[in-house]
Amino acid sequence: MERDAEPLASRLGYLLKHAQLKLNQAGGRALAPFGVDGHELAVLVVLTTGEPLSQVEAARQLGVDRTTMVALVDGLEERGLVERHRSPQDRRRNIVELTETGRSCLRQAEQARLEVERRFLAPLGEAEADRFVRSLQTLLSAPDAEE
Amino acid sequence: MERDAEPLASRLGYLLKHAQLKLNQAGGRALAPFGVDGHELAVLVVLTTGEPLSQVEAARQLGVDRTTMVALVDGLEERGLVERHRSPQDRRRNIVELTETGRSCLRQAEQARLEVERRFLAPLGEAEADRFVRSLQTLLSAPDAEE
DNA sequence: TATTGTTATACTCTATAACTATA
DNA sequence: TATAGTTATAGAGTATAACAATA
Secondary structure (H helix, E strand, C coil): CCCCCCCCCCHHHHEEEHHHHHHHHHHHHHHHHCCCCCCHHHHHHHHHCCCCEHHHHHHHHHHCCCHHHHHHHHHHHCCCCCEEEEECCCCCCEEEEEEEEEEHHHHHHHHHHHHHHHHHHHHHHHHHHHHHHHHHHHHHHHHCCCC | CCCCCCCCCCCHHHHHHHHHHHHHHHHHHHHHHHCHHHHHCCCCCCCCCCCCHHHHHHHHHCCCCCHHHHHHHHHHHHHCEEEEECCCCCCCCCEEEECCHHHHHHHHHHHHHHHHHHHHHHCCCHHHHHHHHHHHHHHHHHHHHHH
C-alpha cells in the first residue's frame, strides 16, 4: 500500500497516525520473537511496577475496559507468562502475577522495545529526540481543551 | 475511562497513541458541526489539490484500500459534498469532484481543524510546536528500519 | 491479462449489557 | 447495593476475495 501524500504532510492528525503506524510495524517485527505485542508488553510492565494488581486495576492504568483486560490476561496466561490468583482478602479480585517465564519475556522484550524506539528516533539525533519525547509528554499532560 | 499510567509515560508507543487519541477527540468535537470527520476531511483535501482524481488515486494518496474509499465516497456523496463522474477517457474510472456544498464545507472545516491543531500544540509554545511538527515529518520521511 | 469500482465477507479491536460471585 | 470477573454481543474500522465492466 503506497502513499504519496504531499498535501497531507502538514496535517497533525496524519503525521501522528502514521508515526504511530510506523513505530507499531517496527515494534511488531522486533517483539514477534518473544511472542508478545506492544499492548501485551505494556500489561506485563504495569503488573510489575509497584503493588500486585487486580485485573481492573491493571485495566485502569492502561486505559482499557476491564472486559478487554480479560482477553489480554487470557492470552498471557495461555502462554504461561502470567498467573491469576484469587485474593484471599477479597475473593472477587484476581491478582495477576508474572511467572518466571513472564519475567524473562518482559526483560528481553523490553530491551527489544528500547532498541526499536532508539532506532525509530535516530533520524532526529539525540538532542532533538529527547525534545520530541518531552513535547509528547507535555501535550498529554495538558488538560483537554473545551468550548 | 480514567488513566493513571506513570510507568507508561516514557513509552513512545503509548505517547503517540494517546496524543493521537486526544487530538482526534478534540477534532471530532470541532468538526461535528460541519458533518465530517477527520478522515473524510482528508479525502476532500486530496480531491482538491492538483488534478481531479479517481477513487483509486485518492485512495493511494491517503494510504487506504480502494474498497475503503468506496464507502468514504458513498458517505460524502449521500450528503451532497462530492459527485462521481465516469471519465470519458477511461470509462472504468470514477472521477470524484467536490460540489459547491463540498467546497464550502471544506473551507470551514479546514479552518476548524487548523484552530484545533493550534490549540492542541499551544502548551509547547510556538517555537517548540514548530520543532515538534518538523520532527514528525522527519520521522515519517525516514526509510523503514530493516534487519 | 490488468485495472476500476463494487459487493460480500471476515478480521481486529474495543465497548456495552447482562450474568455470577462476592462484598 | 456495589464491585470484580466473565461471557455474549455488537459496533467501528479496515482488509481480502470475487465479480462485472472496461482497457
